[in-house]
Amino acid sequence: VVGALGPTPKTASISPDVNDPGARNTSFEELRKAYYEQxxxxxxxxxDVLLIETIFDTLNAKAALFAIDEYFDNSGERLPLIISGTVxxxxxxxxxxxxxxxxxxSVRxxxxxxxxLNCALGAALMRPYIQELAKAxxxxxxSCYPNAGLPNPMSDxxxxxxxxxxxxxxxxxAEEGLVNIVGGCCGTTPEHISAIHQAVAPLAGRVLQKSYFYQEAA
Structure with a gap:
């Protein structure tokens, strides 16, 4: 079971008013409290896993990560995390x-x-950013769960x-060795998920390389 923490309708680093770039409609502390409760x-x-998803503001994601780590410290229980941004x-x-x-x-x-990455784009438009992320x-x-292409009001x-x-x-x-976890976001249906499963099930997942970053940090 994956517990999802969404982006909230407010942002800690983007102004809601084009005429006032310094304006904010929330704070890091307000977000931290909300994410802790979630x-x-x-x-x-x-x-079993926590998913911070559809991230459009990195500072919001940092507030979520701070709150999650605070909860883990207080409870003595830790769960794996998945982090998914939105281009x-x-x-x-x-x-x-x-x-x-x-x-x-910023989040590693x-x-x-x-x-x-998830949401906003279909798989075709998301490809170069998944390629970049897999390299980085x-x-x-x-993980990659795109929309079912672009919005089309004439589609079912x-x-x-x-x-x-x-x-x-x-x-x-998957054949390019870009992904380990795939799925669908907006516009995808149970039929999409079933077709995705059948398409990738025979293929091997992307192979991970040794982490020099974590070795140095330790």
């Missing part, structure tokens, strides 16, 4: 401005089980990609 509920509810457009950056590589280096101290984090599992699911298309693209990711 962590406590998710762990007590039986989560929203062809800039290759999350909304708070970090590239995929910079985002990874948490030593997550996996680092990945050779010692950590890579509201998105472009059929299960066959999404599963074929994610199979290509």
């Amino acid at each position: 962590t406590q509920a998710l762990v007590k509810g039986g989560s 929203t457009d062809a800039s290759g950056r999350i909304l708070s401005g970090q590239t995929v590589t910079a985002f990874w280096h 101290h948490a030593q997550p089980l996996a680092i990945g 984090a050779p010692d950590t599992f890579i 699911t509201g998105f472009d990609e059929t299960p066959d298309v999404t599963s074929r693209l994610l199979r290509e990711f």
Whole structure:
């Protein structure tokens, strides 16, 4: 069971007012308290893994990581972490401005089980950023769960990609040795997930390399 901590509708480092760049609608401390409460509920509810997902602001993610670590220290129980950011457009950056590589280096101290990307983009548009992340984090599992392409109000699911298309693209990711964990985000259906499973099940996962970063930190 994976307990998910979402991004919240507020951001610690992006102004909600284009006319006031310094304005903020929340603080690190407010986010820390909210994430601590979520962590406590998710762990007590039986989560085996915690997932910080759809991250569009690295500072929000840091507040979540701080709260999780605080809860782990207080409870004496630790669970594996998965961290998943969201690249929203062809800039290759999350909304708070970090590239995929910079985002990874901002959160790698948490030593997550996996680092990945989800939401906003379909698999085809997400490919270069997954490639970048796989190169930047050779010692950590890579997760990828894209949207079913781009929004399309004429589609039954509201998105472009059929299960066959999404599963074929994610199979290509696996064949390239880019990913360890795959799935679907907005617009994906049980049929998408089933097709993805069938497409990647015969393939080996991405092989991890030794972590020099953690050896030096120790």
